[in-house]
Amino acid sequence: MKGALEGIRVVDLTRVLAGPYATMILGDLGADVIKVEAPGGSDDTRFWGPPFQNGMSAYYAAVNRNKRSITINLKEEKGKETIRQLVKTADVFIHNFKTGTMERLGLGYDQLSLINPKLIYCSITGFGETGPYHHLAGYDYIIQAMSGWMSINGTEQSGPLKVGVAVTDIFTGLYAAIAVQAAVIAREKTGRGQKIDLSLFDCAISTLVNVASNYLMSGEVPKPLGNDHPNIVPYSTYEASDGLFVVAVGNDRQFQALCELLEDQTIGADERFRTNASRVAHRHELNGRLNKELKKKTRAEWQQLFEQKGIPCGPVYTIHEAFQHPQTLARDMIVNMEHPYVGTLKLVGSPLKFSETAVSYRLFPPLAGEHNDHISPLNDMEE
Structure with missing residues (x-):
């Protein structure tokens, strides 16, 4: 093709x-x-x-x-x-x-x-x-x-x-x-x-997309949040018993599903954490309590549980681990x-996947001037 x-x-x-x-x-x-x-x-x-x-x-x-x-x-x-x-x-x-x-x-x-x-x-x-x-x-x-x-x-x-x-x-x-x-x-x-x-x-x-829009709408200058999200909580890096992983809760339903998996059931019942807006306002206290709970299992254990509940998550990989991953x-x-x-x-490889006009890898990265004898106004213009 x-x-x-x-x-x-x-x-x-x-x-x-x-x-x-x-x-x-x-x-x-x-x-x-x-x-x-x-x-x-x-x-x-x-x-x-x-x-x-x-x-x-x-x-x-x-x-x-x-x-x-x-x-x-x-x-x-x-x-x-x-x-x-x-x-x-x-x-x-x-x-x-x-x-x-x-x-x-x-x-x-x-x-x-x-x-x-x-x-x-x-x-x-x-x-x-x-x-x-x-x-x-x-x-x-x-x-x-x-x-x-x-x-x-x-x-x-x-x-x-x-x-x-x-x-x-x-x-x-x-x-x-x-x-x-x-x-x-x-x-x-x-x-x-x-x-x-x-x-x-x-x-x-x-x-800058949403960060810029946050500023243009509110006039508030964004502060550095490390691995936290400016608009969503919990949406950050957390510690499992064997390393770091990311939890990306996008809505209140996912948050309640997460809370059902925790030993500390008071987190899900806390009024301060009922809505995303209130979780954003109390992000530090919530993240502290979540970290304490999430340290009780391994990343693989949490990933299996979270996937069953439809809660987005993933381990923090090194470049080596990412390139060895079966995906x-x-x-x-x-x-x-x-x-x-x-x-x-x-x-x-290219991330572009076409059904009809597939990406191809035809030419290796060239040496400088490698095609001087093949490309010139005299011999290449009509190719």
């Missing part, structure tokens, strides 16, 4: 995480992604490690499959002209250079759309192309700090903490993949391409790709 984006060509001038994650998704869906770097390789993640496997960094391998690689010197007119020629038959052009850089190179949207009016041009920057910070570069850590994300992670004792994965890059990569596909659909109706102005900062603000394996979330120089690469 052909991929959903079979026949879509993407000229990819992105590096590090947000852009490469977006273009990997497009590549997984069948698009022909041409990764463009400076001679020698200018994607910094090629050198971010350890770990390395025969010279390839795990970071680079994570987000660069299903791409072909060419190297071009954009400081030379010949290199810029090569890009212009590639753009003639491209559907998508995507970059994550600082605002204004591509325009100075003669590769901005206004310039390239004259060559190909159907071109979808996606610009990924730290703060977007307007506003007082439009000129600044964007780094996930900085964006987590400035968007408020760090302020709601951790506890009042720990102070602000960043998320363990560069989530604002990932959010932006996902939004970029969505935006590009939406623009492809719009082009089918209008016959014209368009420009997408996407920023890490905007995407981080957007993905991970059953869903093909680990894939092996054979690389002629690197050997067998273990990569995270």
